[in-house]
Structures are given as C-alpha cells and as structure tokens.
Amino acid sequence: MKLTDRILRRLKNITFKNRIIFIFLISSLAPFICLGFISFYTINSIIGNKVESALQSNLKQDLMTLENALSNMSHVSQQLAYGAGTNRLFEQLAAGQEPYERLRLTNELRSELNIITFSNPNVGLVLYYYPDKQTYQYENFRVRGSFEPDSLPVLSAYPEITYFGPHTSYNGSINQYVFSIMRKVNLPDQNVYLYIESGRNALKSLFAPQNQKDSSRRLLLLNDDGEIAFSEVPDKFPVNTMFPGANPEMTSGYSGKYFWNRETSNQGWSIVSVLPEHELKQERNRWLIQITGIFLIFLLVTVLMAWVLWKMVYRPLDKFHREIKSLIHSDATVQTEQTFIPEFDYLLYQTRSMKGKIWALYNEIEQKEKRRADLEVEKLLYQINPHFLMNTLDTVHWLALMNGQTEIDKLVLSLNKLLYYNLGKMGEVSTIGDEIEALKEYLQLQQIRYDFQFDVDLDVDEQCLALPSPRFLLQPLVENALYHGVSDDGYINVSARLQGDELVIVIQDNGEGMTPEKIASLLHDDSKESHKVGMGIGMKYVQRILRANFGDSAGLFIKSDLGKGTVVTLRLPINGREQDGGD
Template sequence: MTFRSSKRKLDLLPYTLKHRLFAMLALSVIIPLTLIGLISFYGIYNVLQNKVEKGVEKSLEQERKGIESILSNLDYSSRQLAFEGKVGKDLKSYLTTADPLDRKELADEIEDYISLINYTNPLLGLTTYYLPDTKQFLFENLYINPKLDINDFAKINQNTTNFTIHGPHRTLYTNSRNSVFSIMRQTETSSGDKSTVPIYVYIETNVSAITSLFNNDPYGMPVRHLMLDAKDHIIYNSQEDTEFPIGADITSIKDRLGDRFVFFETSSNFGIKVAVVIDRHDYHKEMNAWLKRFAAIGILSLVIGLVIGWIIWSMIYGPLQRIRKQFKLLGENRFNEPPVSLHMKEFDELLYHFYEMRQRIRELMSEIEQKESRKRHLEVEKLMYQMNPHFIHNTLNTAQWLARINGQDEIVRLLMIFTRVLNYNLGKEGKIVTVGDEIQTVKDYMELQQIRYNHKFNVEIEVDEGTSAIEMPRFILQPLVENALYHGFKQKDGTITVRVSRADEEHLFISVKDNGEGMSQEVIEKLFHSNDPNRRKVGLGIGLNFVNNSVKMYYGDPYGLEVTSTIGVGTEMRLLLPITVKEVWDD
C-alpha cells in the first residue's frame, strides 16, 4: 500500500533518473532566469524610464528657458527703441520736420541705431517702426511682405496694453516662410499725446530662432514640438501635420491619441506652454531592445543548462553525490565517519585530501577554542593588572596625609574616594562580587566625577529588591556609567539612569541610559575596539570592549553588551546576564 501511494505521488515526475535530472536542470535554469528577468525588467524598466523621462524633461526645460530668453530679448530690445531718449527724440524730430535734408540725416541715425541693436543681439530679425493708422512701416531693416497684416497675428499676452507679443506666426520678411515671435510696443514719443500719431516698435526674432531651438538631437529620438496658448490651443507645430493642427485643443487630442503618443509639457513666464509629443514606439525603443536581448540570453542559457546537465549526468553525478554526502557529514560535525573509496583515481585523490582537511579542521577547531579562551583571560588580566597597586596605594596615602596636615579637607575627601574606587578596580574584593558592591562603586565613582568637574549631572540608581546579593563579575557597571558620562552628554548637563532588575527567574537585567548627545554607529564600533589607536582614552581607559569580553568570558558567547543610541536623544546600554556565573578564573 505504501509503495502504491508513493508511486501515485511520483506519477508527475519522469521515471528515469536521467530524465528527472534534465527536468530539474531545466527548471533550475528557467525559474531563476524568470525571477531574475522579472526583477531585472522592473528594475531596468524604471531606470530606462526615468532616464528617458528625465532626459525629455531636461531638454524640454532647456527649450522653455530658450523661449523665455528669446521673448525677454524681444522685450528688452523693444524698450531700447520705444523709450524716450536720443532715438526717441530723433524719431519725434523726423515726424515733425519738413526739411528733406534733416529728415534724411535723422533717418540715417535711426537706421544706424536699429542696425546696432540687431548686431549686438543676433536673435533679432526684422526691426521697424509701425504706424497702425496708415499701416505704414518706417526704417525697416528687411523687406516686408505687404500681403501679411500684423493684426492677424495671434497674441500671447492678452492683458498688456502698452506692448503685445505675437507668435509663433509667419515672418513679415518677404524671403522667408519661417515662424517667428514678434513684439509690438508703443513708443513714448506718441504715448499720452492725443495729437501725435501713435507709433509702435515692431521687432521679430530671426527666421531661424525657433527652428534652431527645437531640434531632436537632445532627445535621441524623433519628437514633435508644440507650443500652446493660455487656453491650451496649439499655436505652433514643428511638423505641421494634420494630427496636431494649429488651433486644436491639446486636451481633446490627448484623449484621442493618448494610447499612441507620450506627452510632456511645461509652462513659461510669458503665458505659453512648450510641449513635446513622442511616439510610444520610439519612447520605449530602448526597453524593447533590452527585452529582445534578454530573451536571446534566456534561450541560450537554457540550452547551455541542458548541455551541462547531460555532462554532469554522464560524468560526475554519482561520485559527486558521494562527495556531497561527505561534506554534509562534515557540516554536521561528524568527524569520525570512516573513509570511503569511489574506485576512481581522480575522486579518490580528492577524497584523500578531503579527509586530511577534515582532520586538520578538527585539530584547528580545538586549538582555536583553547586559544580564544586563553586570549580573553589574558586580555582581562592585562587590563586589570597593568598598574602597580602597591606603588599607587603608597603614593595616594602619602598625598592624603600631606593634604590632611595642610588642612585641605576637600583634597582628603577626593583622595579617600579615589583610593576606595581604585582598590575595588584593582581586584581587592576578588573577581566575583555582588550587585550591591558594583552599585556602591558606581556611587563612589560618580561622587568622584562630580568633585572633578564643574558641570553637574544627576545619577538615578534603581535596584530591585533581592538583586543586591546576586553575584556578577567585578567592574561591569562602572565602565558603562563612565561611557555615558564621557561619550553621552560630555559637558552638557544631563541624567544617567542605572537600573538593575530580575528579567526572569534565571536572568538579571542591567540598563545604563543617558539623555545626552547620542552616538553614531561608527563611534559605537570604535568604543568596542580597544586596540583602535584613534579611540580617545577617558577615565580609567577601559571601555565597552572590556565589558563585552568579560561578559562573554564569564557567561559564554551567547551573552554580550547591547548598545543603542540616537543622535540628540541619548544612549542606552543593556546587559542580560544569567543568575549563575558560568566560568570563574582562579586568582
């Protein structure tokens, strides 16, 4: 019954190992390739899409700035010819003087001034004075087509009274059919004087300004340039096709052709919009090319995978399985499994070296465990006994005696507290102490620091009942409080909170928290590495690395110091310790 059940479960798989191997290899190529393809598709799609979109937006922004620059130049140049000045006076004299010679001389000066403005601003084209009452042009620098009427040109600015911007429209220049922008501004000569014939300055951009501004080179693909008025009607089309006719509403065109084209637009300061229309096929051209390349690579990868599967099955599948089993046993720390032979020279040599390596790994693991244990012990011993206690004690006693003789009670108190802290740190009470001993040393240490420094800080100590008698390694709490003082708020007033409580029946929880400046992760890592020459030595020079090593030495590798910090908020250091000390070194 069990055999039949297993058979039914395996009906979907090929019966022979060869076919199963090929099926699995095919799936092992197809599935990762599909997943990688999907991830790559979305990733590369976003990259290419953003690249194209940002490129189009950047080029469109440059065109907008170019249009604004052209219109600003028109405005500035028209002001030069319209405002009261020498040219204004010459124009006024020209209109009021009847003497032909004087008129000829004044006309030459005005034409020279117009030529100078055109020369200094290459974006300008046709420049002239215009009399709307008689539709007469004066001092034009180019031949004017008499069939065109300025009043027929579309206006860009509808609300301005003293000047009007037209365009884009066909140039008045006889020998060109290109589109241009133009400005017509009333001169100060006729402004406000009802008896004077109104005179306007009329200036066009040169005939190549718009065509040179709109080109496809920055986009890297065929594009259609449009300009829209304030009502979103098309006033310019670089291709002049029927799909985007002049005067059409761009909103209705988007609704009708949105599935075929991609639209980008931006607004200028002069009330017109610049738009770019791109065929979707051209817009997604890079993405489509990438998909074709990826499909070709996928098919090639599948073929290569099947070929490799055949080679693996025919040459090394069986021996590889045996070797894999040996590695698996090694990963399970089963070092004493008997050697096997595959009766194949190459694989037997490989297994021979593998067994040598297995033996060497077992020896190295044992050696490393012993060395690490000794290293931790020696590092702690080195830190704890790096000073000569007898010499220091004698020196401190002498200093205390001299201070008492001289009546310096504050120094006597300072030396007394420092001696008590030093005696504790140098191990007079043994390496295993109680929580109460550690708390008392912290109090002495903080009292010593408050004497040393002018700035004040508070220390709040909260110890649960029943925890004072619990044993723990000596010199654990003081380095944590010391770090909070020196690396926490430094010269800033603050509060250090020390909490000792029972986490549960088996563990003791210790927390040292400050509300100081906080530390970055880089600073925390430096504090954990005592061999870093750039680490700033403070206090007794024994930092978080010592605490972390001591905890691991006495309680094992699963336990250690945890530090969390937020810049501007503060730092918290936490220890979770077993009630029973795992390992005690003999003094």
C-alpha cells in the first residue's frame, strides 16, 4: 500500500507540460506500435511461408531433375545389361579365338555403345567392370586415374543395381560432380557389371559452383538410412554422419543456424537443401529496417507536434503564471506580450486589468491609512501644544521654587521631563536606557499622585541599556499595572534581559489581576473606552508600535490570575527592525 501511495504521489507531482507531452505521445504512438506489432507478425508469417514455399518448390524441382537423370541412366543400363545385341557380342567375344574376329566384335560392341550413349546426351562415361579382376574395358571416354567403385558414396543398393551419390567424374575430359549407377550384366558365366555416369550437363544446375548459383542454399544427399552421402556444408554436416533430421516424417526444420528442407525419392534416398538462418530472415530484416525508419520519422513528427502543442498551450499558461506572480509586486513592469490565441489573450488582458485595479485600490487604502495616522498625530499635537505646555510648566516650576514649594517644584520638573521625552519627534532613535529614565520620571509623578504606597523594582541588565527601542514603550505597560489593582504594599517589577537574539522585558505586579475577557479587551478592543488607558493610547499603542517597528518578529504576552497579579512580557528582536516595518 505504501508503494502504491508513493507512486500516486509521484504521478500527482508530474507537471502539466510533461503530462501533455506524455499523453500526446501515448495517444499518437500507441496505435502505431500496436499496428507495427500486428504487421510484424503478419509480414513475418507471410515472408516465412513465402521463403519456405520457394525453397520447397525448388527442392522438388531438383529432386525431379535428379530422379529423371537417374531414371535415364537406369533405362540405358537396362538396354545394355539385358539387350540381346550387346550380350550376344559379349558371348561371342568370350568364345572367339581368332584375333581378327575379336577385333571385329570389339569394334562392333563399341559402336553399339556409342550409338546408345549418343542417343542419350544425359549419359556420360560408360564402361564394363570386372570385379574379380578389378579391371574395366570398352569405356567410351578416357578414364581418369584408377577406377575404384567401392570408394563411391552409395545412395541406394539393390541386388541388381547400385546408385552412387555425387562424386568426381572418372571421365578424363570433364571435372565435375556426377551421379552414377552400376548394374550387373545378364551373362550366364561371366561376372560383369555395367558402370554409367551422368552426362556433362545433366546436373549442372544442382552442382554448379556457389558463385554461379542464384541463392546461398547448399545441398545434402542422404542415403536410404539417413546418413549424409554428400554435403556442400562439410563443416556443419560432415559426410558419413547421421543427418539431425533423420526422421522421414520431418520435411523441414532448424539445425544450428541453418534452416533445411527435405524431399525423399521413391527409392528411399533424400535430397536436402540447407540455408543460413540469417539469409532466410534477410527479407524480414529488410522489412524491419523499413518499418523502423518509418517509425523514427513518425516519432520525430509526433515530438514536433507535441512541441507545437506545448508552445500553443503551455507557454500561454506560463505567461499567466508570471502575471499572477507579479501581482505581489507593485513596481512590476506592465506586460503587453501576447500569445496570438484570442482566448488566451483575452484572459491575459483581464488578468492585467485586475492587477492594475488591485494595486490602485491598495495604494488608495495605503494613502487613506497614512492620512488617518497623520490626522491622529496632528489632533494630538493640537490637543496638547507641547511648546505652550512645557513653557507653562517651566513658569510654574520657577514660581514654586521662588515660593519654597519644593513638592510642587519636584512634581512640575518630573512632568516637564516626561512630556519632553514622550512628545519628542517621531522617528527619533531611542534606547532602553532612555525608556528607563522616562519611566522613573513617570513613577515619581504617580507616587505623588496616588494616596497609597507601592514599590517599584527596576532590574535592567547593563548590556540592554544601549539597545535601540521605540519611544513611549514601557510607560503604557506600567500604567496598565497601576490602573489594574496595585494598592498599598503593592510592587511593580520591571526587568530586562538578553536571551539569545531577543531582548525580553517583563513587567510584573501583585495587583488584583485580570480576567481573560479583560486581557482580550486590552489586546483587541479598539473602542473609545479602551483609549482611556495609558494617556488615551494604552496597550493598543504598544501593539501598533511593535508591529510598525518589528513586524511579526516581536511579541506581546499577558498572563494574569485574579488575586495574584499580572505578568506582561515583551520579546523584541535585537538584530534590527523588520525590513517591511517602518515608522
């Protein structure tokens, strides 16, 4: 199941472009491949049957030619072995004593032999053989070498006649393969055999040199026992060995790398043609080369069409992708590129128009928010004119000092310093040390204002004093602690520590605490009532100033239990302000 899920996930992650090309290739090539396989098996069967039929037909023709030649020699041997004329002459020669008479009878016998052989052009060398003496006589052609019929390959042997397979002719005037027969002559008191060879051109088509043949097929001759009597492929089918397909019921088959066909004569011997397997498949291979070339051309055309389809569909979609990505960039160059496909060009036009309207609306909202913030600051400045207020407080300070009112003097001086710090120019860089000093002035004012005593513990690490900080950050948080329940014997603890790459500020009190609903109201309520806390700015101001300076990198957290107090935690990054943040 896990393997199946992995496969499905990979399939789902295939890009649209790859899916288009894959589907197009499959839909285009699948029918062609199926048709190719069907055609291959069909053509292979047709070519195989055609080649085998042609080989079988040629072999039958060769068998017929060979049988006719042997039949013709057998007919001539019958005439000579049983003919009354030649036998009478042999008897007279055996009985005659006069030389002249013997010469006349010999010439007459030779003349009789010449007449018979001349009238049969498929008959070559003819002679009479005496096996007891191993001599011969009355030959019609010069005999080459010594005549040894026992060494000739036997095709078929019968009591009266023996058929010999192809062998080099004993005729001294020719040098080619011939067939021969030997028949016993019908003479009562003599052991004489008639030997006849096939003629010069009787079997020329069968045993011509290989460079003169129309094909590369080779011939084998098997005797009636299935042994090879003659072989044109002696390295693969040696003479005097059993043929691999000796079973007479088998007419064709494969042996090694050769395909063979066999035809059996009426006398029991067989003629076999063998053809190298690669030549048998030559025509099929030629067809395969042609169909492979067509397939490659078709594949090239298919890939080209897939590329055209990708260009027509995928590239316009890619332009849509770029247009959508550019929606987040207000300064992106306005694209006017077209796909030249009316439907896609219309969608691109709509997308670009939507992009322009979105950014126009965004700019409008941004300008409105900026004007709203400026109006709020301007309203605050008009409500509290800092120059007028600080000059007035300075006058009160000198009057109190002249009249010996030290408490009033101390109060006015702290208030003047606090206002001077808090009403400083927006955007000016402040530090944690400045915030702590302003917080001390604020706490001194509050201790004079409230009629109860409370302790304040400032525990700030010296390494934190020089760190930059937004202006007016700590006072609203401490004011929130005073507002929510610190009374007699109360305390407020303000600590600042470095933790890794963060500045952690904790403001803790032992006041009455707050409910979760109250905490949510302080953090999220933007109504007028919430503005009463922290000089009308309160917790909402702290959240906004953090978001403006640090984005999402800073955090404000409140934890409170009724009757136990409240803990407010600030986490500020010390690596600088957010890139997107600003005053």
